[in-house]
Amino acid sequence: xxxxxxxxxxxxxxxxxxxxxxxxxxxxxxxxxxxxxxxxxxxxxxxxxxxxxxxxxxxxxxxxxxxxxxxxxxxxxxxxxxxxxxxxxxxxxxxxxxxxxxxxxxxxxxxxxxxxxxxxxxxxxxxxxxxxxxxxxxxxxxxxxxxxxxxxxxxxxxxxxxxxxxxxxxxxxxxxxxxxxxxxxxxxxxxxxxxxxxxxxxxxxxxxxxxxxxxxxxxxxxxxxxxxxxxxxxxxxxxxxxxxxxxxxxxxxxxxxxxxxxxxxxxxxxxxxxxxxxxxxxxxxxxxxxxxxxxxxxxxxxxxxxxxxxxxxxxxxxxxxxxxxxxxxxxxxxxxxxxxxxxxxxxxxxxxxxxxxxxxxxxxxxxxxxxxxxxxxxxxxx
Numbered sequence: 248x249x250x251x252x253x254x255x256x257x258x259x260x261x262x263x264x265x266x267x268x269x270x271x272x273x274x275x276x277x278x279x280x281x282x283x284x285x286x287x288x289x290x291x292x293x294x295x296x297x298x299x300x301x302x303x304x305x306x307x308x309x310x311x312x313x314x315x316x317x318x319x320x321x322x323x324x325x326x327x328x329x330x331x332x333x334x335x336x337x338x339x340x341x342x343x344x345x346x347x348x349x350x351x352x353x354x355x356x357x358x359x360x361x362x363x364x365x366x367x368x369x370x371x372x373x374x375x376x377x378x379x380x381x382x383x384x385x386x387x388x389x390x391x392x393x394x395x396x397x398x399x400x401x402x403x404x405x406x407x408x409x410x411x412x413x414x415x416x417x418x419x420x421x422x423x424x425x426x427x428x429x430x431x432x433x434x435x436x437x438x439x440x441x442x443x444x445x446x447x448x449x450x451x452x453x454x455x456x457x458x459x460x461x462x463x464x465x466x467x468x469x470x471x472x473x474x475x476x477x478x479x480x481x482x483x484x485x486x487x488x489x490x491x492x493x494x495x496x497x498x499x500x501x502x503x504x505x506x507x508x509x510x511x512x513x514x515x516x517x518x519x520x521x522x523x524x525x526x527x528x529x530x531x532x533x534x535x536x537x538x539x540x541x542x543x544x545x546x547x548x549x550x551x552x553x554x555x556x557x558x559x560x561x562x563x564x565x566x567x568x569x570x571x572x573x574x575x576x577x578x579x580x581x582x583x584x585x586x587x588x589x590x591x592x593x594x595x596x597x598x599x600x601x602x603x604x605x606x607x608x609x610x611x612x613x614x615x616x617x618x619x620x621x622x623x624x625x626x627x628x629x
Contacts, residue, residue, distance in 0.1 A: 280343035281313040284605040284627050289594075292612060292623040293339060293350050296323035301623045303362045304612045306599045309418070311371030313604055315341045316418050317612060318353065318363035318376060319623050327357060330401075331389040334359040336378050338419055344603070344610070344627060353413070353421040358382045360411075364440045364450075367418065374418040377429070377438035377450045382407040407432045410452045410468065412440070412475075429468040430454075430478050439494050441533065444501055447471050449533050451493045451505075454480060455516070462512055463489040467534065483536035484528065491518050495533065496556045498565065503530040504580065506542070506554040506567050521548040525569045527580060542567050542578055544585075549573070553597050556580070557609070560602040570596050575613070595624060603627065 293301050299322045307316040317339050324333040337350035354360040359381040367374045383391060388403035396402035410430040415421050434455030441449045447469055454466035465481045484490065486509065493507040504527070511522040525543035528536040543551035549571040558565045568577040568591065575593040578584060591598070595613035603610050608627050615624040 279313050279604065280345075281308075281315070281604045284344050284603050284608045286608070286629060287627045289615070289624050289626045292317055292347065292625040293319060293321070293337070295350075296321055297622070298620060299323050300619050300621050302597065302614050302621050304597060304599055304614065304623050305363045305365045306601055306610065306612050307365050307367060307374075307418075308601050308603060308610065309367055309371075310604070311367075313342065315344060315603075315610060316365060316374075317623070317625075318365040319350075320361045320363065321350065323350070324352075327389075329389055331357065331383075332359075334361065336360045336363045336376070338363075338365065338376075338421075340419055348419065351419045351421075353415075354378065354380075354426070355423040356380065362437050364438050365418070366440050366442045368442045368448075369444055372442075374415045375412065375440050375442060375448055376415065376421065377410060377412045377440040377452075379436045379438060379452075380409050380411050380428075382409070408434050408436050408455075410435050410438045410450060412448075412450060412468075427475070429475060430466075433457075434463075435466075435478075437492055441495050441497060441503075443497055443533065447533075449495070451481075451495050452478075453491050453493065454478070462487070463491060463516070465490045465493050465507060469534075479534070481534065481536055483530075484539060488512050488522075489514070489518070490526075492552065492554060494554060494556055496558075496565075497533070498558075499562055501531065503533045504528075504556060504565065505530065505536065506556050506569075508552050508554060508569075509541075518552060519550055521550050523550050523552050525551045525554045525567060527567060542580070542584065543569060543571070555599055557600040558602060560604070560606060566600075568598055568600055570598065592628060 301321045303320040305318040336353040338353050339350045340348045363378040383403040384405040389401045391403040409432045411426050413426045436453045439451045450468045455463045466478050468478045469476045488509050489512045491508045495505045509526045524541050527542045528539045530536045551571045554569040565580045566577045575591040575598050578588050593613050595615040598613040600611045612625045614621050616622050
């Protein structure tokens with residue numbers, strides 16, 4: 248009988264023949280650098296600001312082509328001419344997990360920029376960056392520290408906090424003039440941007456005290472074919488408590504998964520309290536949420552904060568990661584607390600983890616050190 252199509256010997260494409268010839272005929276020797284990563288010790292991701300402060304990492308593993316991106320806040324530029332400290336967002340990139348590009352400046356403002364969130368559109372499209380910007384109050388103030396205040400002219404007494412967004416074709420080059428303000432404050436924080444499979448860009452954030460409401464809730468701003476829509480609060484999360492630190496991912500099948508921190512409303516902005524719990528919820532559209540549940544307990548009482556979602560390389564299995572008095576811990580999103588809870592070998596806060604193209608190797612990034620000289624740390628781990 249004739250060979251079926253599956254049984255016929257396959258001919259190598261001419262381009263692949265040339266590539267294999269250049270690699271000595273071996274597919275293994277032609278593996279991309281990010282496909283051959285192995286476990287490493289912790290190291291500084293963004294050296295050069297050892298006497299300053301780097302925080303708020305956001306990580307992205309891009310496949311068009313393979314590269315690692317990290318966005319972060321830093322005060323490495325010193326001060327403005329009037330003496331106000333410069334606090335900006337930077338982005339660095341690596342194609343091998345060993346050498347990193349010099350941190351490129353992504354924002355340029357007299358106001359302060361914190362808490363970046365970086366993603367790329369599906370299929371290798373534009374990069375999207377969201378962050379929170381603090382306008383110091385009253386206008387023109389420059390001091391916000393115990394050394395100068397109170398009692399010195401130019402002291403700041405508060406902040407107006409808003410969410411901004413920008414777009415880049417390469418993830419490293421950004422124009423401040425193209426930045427868009429997505430929310431009008433007065434206390435909008437901690438954005439998380441998602442590039443959905445249906446083409447929407449969703450920027451989640453903490454909505455604080457909007458319209459005189461003293462409860463901190465979670466909101467979203469959506470970009471679709473009609474442009475950016477007005478901010479709206481997420482539905483289905485009904486609670487009398489405060490919500491903070493949202494992170495949303497889209498799983499296979501257009502299913503959204505969210506984690507965040509929920510804590511006692513009486514604490515205001517002070518999330519670091521034993522009432523803080525790590526939460527999970529699901530959604531079919533990223534706007535209305537169901538299956539709201541506590542992932543972290545609630546007993547014994549610990550301060551569970553800085554939650555983060557990550558998957559295995561296939562995207563089929565997901566964990567939620569967070570920080571408490573025991574250190575960094577994780578739990579399968581479908582796991583049982585505390586039986587399936589595990590300690591993660593990271594010493595710091597704001598942990599971020601993502602699967603690399605190397606099977607079984609994860610890229611972990613976190614903040615190490617103590618105020619005011621924190622540093623962004625990273626390692627590759629199984």
